[in-house]
Amino acid sequence: MIIIQLNQRQQKIIEIVKENQPITSENIASMLNVTRATLRSDLAILTMTGILDARPKVGYFYTGVNQINLLGNDIKEKKVEDMMGMPVVVKKDVSLYDVIVEMFLSDVGSIFIIDDQENLCGVVSRKDLLKATIGGLDINKMPIGMIMTRTPNVVTVKREDSIVLAARKIIEHEIDSIPVVDMDDEHNVTKVIGRISKTNITKLFLEIAGE
Template sequence: MKLSDRQNQIIEIIEKLQPVTGEAIAEKIGLTRATLRPDLAVLSMCGLIDAKPKVGYYISNKKSNRDIIEKLSAIKVSDIKSLPINVTESTSVYDAIVTLFLENVGTLFVVEDEALKGVISRKDLLKASMGGKDLNAIPVGIVMTRMPKIIYCLEEDSILEAAEKIIEHEIDCIPIITHLPNNKVKAIGRISKTNITNVLLEITK
């Protein structure tokens, strides 16, 4: 994955006007600050730009950081994926919470006959826990996010593409899927903020 046209445009604007605020960049491009947030986050993560509070964005002076994006582009999510932790749609919210702690993960995948049916996060379980209801009587199928609203990536996607999705949709983890017959998908792995952070640390070292 190379920089998108919009990301290149952002860098050009910063080079000309640095330091420049995110709002000013958005105004130049004709978009909202919220729309540019994932692009700015990825460019910052890769070390291409830096930012100072109340000052704005500027081009990073570290030439070595320019190589980071090329290295990240070459790493596929399949290279760093973790195993998916699955439950069934009938699993109780209580058992899902126990699984979350035992497996030390923040997201569970809901699977039926190998097909990915839904995703359940810590936030979903927290919401279900409020109100004093019997958590053993509530199946995760009631509180999970269902297909086709699930954000996912493919094995051949770069970790930069995964990072953009995580940032844009404000989630902690996304499934890596492969397609099954009858328009169904199977979760063959997961990639999280932790996976990506570990790669960044390795590269910068």
């Protein structure tokens, strides 16, 4: 059996739990000076691999690295194209109102924005839409292109990338999902062909764990 290589923050979480168990996620986040949302993926990995145990209204306990039951090679061999889902895309001139409706009907945390040639040109999250509505913008007239995060500041992956790389990008950039793209630098084309989210990655861990 091959032990999964843990990142630096996951190792620090283990140390904190061992020294302070039982401890809540709020207290762990406070000690690391990060938000609870930032730790969500790390804690999910550590509990699903059996290193930590979580009890409602009590907190996290250390159970031991020897109890890891996931095969590292199985995870490393998985590619983005093996796990990606269908992307939710809208044109950049669509109104904020229509994007809000689309987001809740599709039940996603982010929507990818494309231009008239259907190339990726931006992304918008629930937080972006919330800021826009609180800011008093006319959501019926304002095009989504005015508030989106624009390329090249959009984090992307390719279909041949490893799922580990996608997971690392989601954690490091604290985002809900990543567009999977086909890129043609010669013709300046970036087509959205899929979507990798925290849910996809969680399902992968459960699949490998046999759940």
